[in-house]
Amino acid sequence: MTVRPHHTDGLTLISLLKEYISGYKLLFHMDDYTSGSDSDYTKYWIDWFLGTKGNEYFCEVDEEYILDRFNLTGLNTEVQYYSQALDLITDNLDENLDEEMRDIVEKSARHLYGLIHARFIITTHGLTKMLEKFKKCDFGRCPRVLCHNHPLLPVALSDVPYSKSVKLFCCRCEDIYNPKSSRHASIDGAYFGCSFPHMLFQVYPQLVPPKSTDRYVPRIFGFKLHDVAKQHRYQDMIREESHARIMAGIEGLPTTAAQGSSSGQQNHKNRAADGTGVATESGAMADVN
Ligand SMILES: [Zn+2]
Numbered sequence: 001m002t003v004r005p006h007h008t009d010g011l012t013l014i015s016l017l018k019e020y021i022s023g024y025k026l027l028f029h030m031d032d033y034t035s036g037s038d039s040d041y042t043k044y045w046i047d048w049f050l051g052t053k054g055n056e057y058f059c060e061v062d063e064e065y066i067l068d069r070f071n072l073t074g075l076n077t078e079v080q081y082y083s084q085a086l087d088l089i090t091d092n093l094d095e096n097l098d099e100e101m102r103d104i105v106e107k108s109a110r111h112l113y114g115l116i117h118a119r120f121i122i123t124t125h126g127l128t129k130m131l132e133k134f135k136k137c138d139f140g141r142c143p144r145v146l147c148h149n150h151p152l153l154p155v156a157l158s159d160v161p162y163s164k165s166v167k168l169f170c171c172r173c174e175d176i177y178n179p180k181s182s183r184h185a186s187i188d189g190a191y192f193g194c195s196f197p198h199m200l201f202q203v204y205p206q207l208v209p210p211k212s213t214d215r216y217v218p219r220i221f222g223f224k225l226h227d228v229a230k231q232h233r234y235q236d237m238i239r240e241e242s243h244a245r246i247m248a249g250i251e252g253l254p255t256t257a258a259q260g261s262s263s264g265q266q267n268h269k270n271r272a273a274d275g276t277g278v279a280t281e282s283g284a285m286a287d288v289n
Pocket of ligand 1: 142143144147150170171172173174175
């Protein structure tokens with residue numbers, strides 16, 4: 001049995017509250033009705049939704065925004081039981097709905113709220129509200145060591161609902177990450193949209209951190225890996241050229257190693273001329289065994 005905490009009628013609220021206190025251990029899905037404090041009980045659906053564990057990324061959409069039907073254009077075709085879902089969000093749902101129907105409407109209401117949320121957070125007021133959450137690090141911090149715990153922002157990889165879950169964007173390394181918690185990782189990305197963080201930084205450019213030059217450099221025993229690899233490639237090239245030249249000298253055939261770049265050809269001629277058979281360019285490893 002489930003009880004929805006959106007009723008505005010006083011008597012109903014009291015009776016629900018009694019029921020809640022006496023039987024919540026058996027009857028309630030805790031996650032559905034409580035926040036981290038385990039004691040919150042709200043009569044407004046949005047308050048309840050925002051207080052539910054896992055919904056920390058969402059901000060409160062202004063009631064005026066929801067009530068202005070212009071803002072919801074097109075959503076009626078995207079959400080099942082749209083008008084009941086909207087009534088539930090605005091605490092006007094008919095209380096005589098049966099349990100099963102109420103659960104369906106509840107699900108639709110969450111989806112509808114998410115879609116409204118995606119539109120709201122790119123409005124001026126929505127951006128302000130999300131900015132506050134960003135400053136409080138409500139979306140977590142960048143896991144990259146060299147980003148020094150920079151706060152993250154939610155972002156979608158697709159604006160189409162039910163296609164991709166929400167990701168977290170770091171404006172310092174300009175990369176995206178999966179949310180740590182599975183509750184957050186399962187939130188639909190369409191409830192935030194692809195544009196949101198970038199819109200925020202357009203409006204608040206002062207929040208964009210200076211480009212970091214910090215880069216991790218892989219090393220083995222203190223040597224940079226890429227330099228070692230480059231040296232190895234150079235040594236291999238010299239070895240192959242020498243081998244080809246020796247073989248050419250033995251067989252009296254033209255060399256094939258000099259068919260590469262013009263500089264390669266030049267090197268080959270120079271070395272053939274001085275007769276040393278050893279690469280002597282500055283910085284080269286003279287290893288031609
Ligand atoms: Zn980062």
